[in-house]
Amino acid sequence: MTYLIQGDDGDWEVVIGLEVHAQIVSNSKLFSGASTAFGGAPNSHVSLVDAAMPGMLPVVNRVCVEQAVRTGLGLNAKINLHSVFERKNYFYPDLPFGYQISQFQHPIVGEGVVTLDMPDGSVREIGIERLHMEQDAGKSMHDQDPKRTFVDLNRAGVALMEIVSKPDLRSPEEVGAYLRKLRSILRYLGTCDGNMEQGSLRCDANVSVRPKGSTELRTRCEIKNVNSVRFVMQAIEFEAERQVDIYDAGDTVDQETRLYDATTGETRSMRSKEEAHDYRYFPDPDLLPIDLSQEYVDKIRAALPELPDAKKLRFIDDYGIAPDDAGVLVAEQETAAFFEAVADGRDAKLAANWVIHELFAVLNKSGLDIDESPVSAESLGKLVGLIADNTISGRIAKDVFEIMVAEGGDPEAIVEEKGLKQITDTGAIEGEVDKIIAENPGQVEAYQGGNEKLIGWFVGQVMKATGGKANPKMVNELLRKKLS
Amino acid sequence: MSDALTSLTIAQAAAKLAAGETSSVELTDAHIAAMEAHRDLNAFITETPDLARARAAESDARRASGDARGPLDGIPIAMKDLFCTEGVLTTAASHILDGFTPTYESTVSRKLREVGTVMLGKANLDEFAMGSANVTSYYGPVKSPWKAADGKDRVPGGSSGGSATAVAANIAMAATGTDTGGSIRQPAAFCGIVGLKPTYGRCSRWGIVAFASSLDQAGPMTKTVEDAAIMLSAMAGYDPMDSTSADKPVPDFAAALTGDIKGLKVGIPIEYRVEGMPYEIEEAWQKGVEWLKDQGAEIVEVSLPHTKYALPTYYIVAPAEASSNLARYDGVRYGLRVEGGDLTEMYEATRGEGFGAEVRRRVLIGAYVLSAGYYDAYYLKAQKLRTLILRDFTDAFDKVDVLLTPTAPSAAFAIGEKMDDPVAMYLNDVFAVPASLAGLPAISVPGGLSSEGLPLGLHLIGRAFDEETVLRAGQALETAAGFTARPAGF
Incomplete structure (x- = not known):
């Protein structure tokens, strides 16, 4: 360059x-x-x-x-x-x-x-x-x-x-x-x-x-x-x-x-x-x-803190984060510390994504520093944990995050209170899938005729019916099995 | 009665105070009367009689309640007007400090205040302590109380000329001085009193209007060596506010005055026999040698080979530092301001009018020797020579305990002489300057009278922080000299 x-x-x-x-x-x-x-x-x-x-x-x-x-x-x-x-x-x-x-x-x-x-x-x-x-x-x-x-x-x-x-x-x-x-x-x-x-x-x-x-x-x-x-x-x-x-x-x-x-x-x-x-x-x-x-x-010298270069290497090595993302996270000590608190014992890549994309977007929009973040590292960490253990989907997580930004609160409590827990019960999802297939013979025919893109439409219908709570991966798998 | 009081030494007055034979108020009133009677000498820029009486009364009250603070409590002294004094006009004898009244007290004057001394006023001096005759003061020259046979007024020496005159004329029982290149010792010699320049770092420079920071040192000017020891014990001491002050314990200097100099090795530097030195100076020096020898000292010839470079070295280092130290007098914050059309004009008008000719000369010399292209040839070379001069002394003190030289190459000259020849004026300090450059303690003690009836001083230089030996040898000279001469009419 x-x-x-x-x-x-x-x-x-x-x-x-x-x-x-x-x-x-x-x-x-x-x-x-x-x-x-x-x-x-x-x-x-x-x-x-x-x-x-x-x-x-x-x-x-x-x-x-x-x-x-x-x-x-x-x-x-x-x-x-x-x-x-x-x-x-x-x-x-x-x-x-x-x-x-x-x-x-x-x-x-x-x-x-x-x-x-x-x-x-x-x-x-x-x-x-x-x-x-x-x-x-x-x-x-x-x-x-x-x-x-x-x-x-x-x-x-x-x-x-x-x-x-x-x-x-x-x-x-x-x-x-x-x-x-x-x-x-x-x-x-x-x-x-x-x-x-x-x-x-x-x-x-x-x-x-x-x-x-x-x-x-x-x-x-x-x-x-x-x-x-x-x-x-x-x-x-x-x-x-x-x-x-x-x-x-x-x-x-x-x-x-x-x-x-x-x-x-x-x-x-x-x-x-x-x-x-x-x-x-x-x-x-x-x-x-x-x-x-x-x-x-x-x-x-002995009392020096870990400096950005060393921290970046550690983030890449220990957390497996992409160098660019690591660079963003270490630029400010506070951001790095926030990220590490979010990632503590959790999926670090997912944590990095949430800090860099979702949280930064909120902070930039409101002109806040990370130490003024409306969502604490602890809460964001819990949210990441809920995604990682399939309690909620990524999409639902964004809704929960919005509530956390606007009203504060603990993500686990929000999920509980609003009933947003992901449906991972195969029987419950299967019922919805069968219902959609039965109600839409035209689409079934088209899909089976070779228009495989329609799978997205079917998934959307099931998700809509379950208020977004069904585990998308399971919905996808069940639909493919039943339609084939 | 009052003559009897003003002729007392500190030690004598302290004994009388302790015995209840006099009071500080009585002593102070006698000295204030002397100060007022001898205003023609112009020894003071500012008199502070009310302050003096108040402090004297406080001293007497302390004594009455059994809280007297030692030998200096209640003793009236003069303060060189280079020491910043809280609430009292401080001028450095310069027009540029017009109306400057500090809100703070210099460390040395504060220490003297704390032991109970009574300040009579601010003594006249050469402007910013730059001079050897006390003729450069904006407030006019100081006269020595001594007169020669020709009847002409004599200079008291400088720069601490007001201090020397005040002590010699029995206006103040003692005075503070500052010595950058002889400013305590040369006027002490000219006025027939004792002047001690301590080791550089012994007394704090905090609150003393700076001339040349690496050389300036406060010290006492007194009637006797004993008094100098008493004063120094009060003035000396480490001050965290002055990074160059020495973190060393302060001995009881008076206790060092044992009167015993048997076996003391006294060096006679051969290079101090300068060409053209008047015979009577040589003679006085020789007498000093004999006096010390008679009391059991061993006399050794020593060589200080770089002595001849001391004066030129001094006249590079001191002006260089002064040119920078005096930059703060710019008309912006305090003192004199002479308005101009723009900033540069204001600076030029203020400093042109505010500084006298000798100060302007030194500021110019200093700026010149520091300027690009000349720094190496002048300032850097002078620093190297300063190191060599110090090494000369270090080598000499491997062999001897103290060095004996004349204080000045002549007795006091008439006011007006040497005014048009700065170099002739600078030569006054030829014997004083080497010890200043080396930061060593040195004392001037009266050694006799010239053929014209004017005092001559003998000069002892000691090892760094060995004021005790300098004082002990000084007292041996004092005792042998038996200098009792007084200026006519005082």
Whole structure:
């Protein structure tokens, strides 16, 4: 599924690397005790440190360090036992210190890898270059007053992980798959809630193009701060085509930072290379380097949850589920756990079908997350059990499920109360079959004359007569026997 | 009566307080009177007499109910205006902090408050502690109480010039200082008092307006070595709010003053015999050597081969950190704001007007040495040299217990001198800076008078966290020197 852009003189390949900023799940900020809660009144979560009052000093939040290590391990990455916080110096009103405390030469996490299962069945391994910790900035609000800018420092100092991929991505689809996979891993690990609307997960994309078959890396443009997977994909598509057009016209691409405009679907220049800041990085003398023991890292590793890749393999191996279905079920930890509860001791394939098709349809329609599901895993499991042991048919099960969604309740009780139990008594079914055959000599004749499709009609008549409760398989068998 | 009270040392005053011969209110009133009488020295940016009297009364009440908190309870001191003090204007002697009144108390000033000291006011200093003469303060220069034969006003040294003057002029019984590259020791030497820079990490930096984070260290400025020991015991201690503070127990420093230095190995670094050093400095140094030898110390010549790189190294590292530390003064949240047509203009106007010339110079130097293309040649090289300078000391301390040098290459100069030559000004700290770069404890003790009748300081440098040896050797020098000279009229 190669993604190529047609140019005047041939096909072009797009080369993409992503820098993802993921907000670390922690109660307090990276270097202060202020709350990280989203949505407080402006400047209500600001400590003296966050406001860079004179004489205030940062003290690293150990929880954030642990989360960064956990994430590194989840990305199969090298953990650097020695890492250093540095200052990235620039002036902006929402950056109170006049520098951002970040990691530069010595990040806490080195190279790793994320595996993507593409829809065409291919597997892509995307390299991770590094992961480092840094502070978020505050928020400048330019739209509150005609002349003045307001500053909200609630976010200032919140811990972020910047996760930098290698330039291994080759299409908008891969970028989408990468972001979804990364988000899934972070959420499994509990190190980032992955909420793009609230800005917990933000993405900058470095995009360049090159003639198909070439291995060179041409001048790249960085697209800043795109806040949804769909927009990132659109921005890359636009940007790649823009660059191909430039080369086709005989010009060269300028290295620059660009912004994506979601309303036009275009990217536009924000600042050129010449306007780029000189950040004057140097080690922060207020903070000691972080020196971790291997024992500390091993302890975190031992406590890692089962991650999506491993879970998917297990679902395929242990439950015999198709890889695509397994992929769907493991994308969210909650879904996987729900499925496992439904499948517990039951027909796992049937359970997977019910979760993926029936339950997801209901959830999508009502815009609910799985943890808000109107049907509990226990109840859905019971329903699957009722189908599997022939208490009810699949068709009746759908009716029961509808009742469960609308009114709640236990499937066994519903079946009992509404008398929906499947009729598996051969005598009872035989009576109905004989009655239908006796009442419809014309159809009998036609069937026996060679129109075997009519068997469906006969089955339908019997089912109708039994209110759908007859076991369809038994009806079918009896009819074929009696009509032959 | 009040002269008698203001000339007391902490140890003496503590004894009188304990004996009920005086009260904190009485001591405090005497010092407030001295503060008001000597406003011409410009030692204070902010006087806090009401606060002082209130705290003195609280101290007396504690004492009356048997809850006195030790030797510092009720002692009136000056606080360098680099320490943030709750509810009291804090300026760092800069225009840019106009009107800044912290809602919090620095760790060191809080500790001093908790043991009962009485703050008389906020002492003047060089702007952001950048200077060696206390001439860069936005609030005007500080005068030393000492005058030379020519009658010209002398600088008190800097940056803790207000603190040094307040102690030398018997306005405060002791003062806090901060030392980044000599800012406690050089003014102590110029003003004929004791100044101790502890080991880096000994006192918390939390709440001290930062100049150069890897060098800044708070310390006491006092009339005697004993007083310095008493003050340091109160100021020192681990602070979880300062990641660079040392998690080490704080000894009773006064208990280390045994008076016995027999067998102490004292190193004389040959590289400190700098060319062009005035004869009287050399002479004072030699006297110090003899005093220690006479008391049983063993004198050993040592080499600190990278000493000559210390000053240039310092003038890269300190401005680099300062350029970043001072970025927060941007007119956005507190202090001075000078409006401009847009954001950049506001920044430029605020910082251009808010910072004095010396601060602007150092911010520019700092930004330059950190900038792309120059970082390796300057900042990185300076960091490497800093490591070598530290290694020089480590090697020397394999052989000796303490090092003896002059504190400064000259006595105090007249106000106005060296103003147009920053390098000449920077040379004042040539002996003080190496210990700062190495983070080592060092003390300046009065060693005598120059031919012009101005104090000269002797400087002892010790092993990291061995303030006790530094203080003990310092007291041996103090005893032998018998420095009793007073500035005329004080």
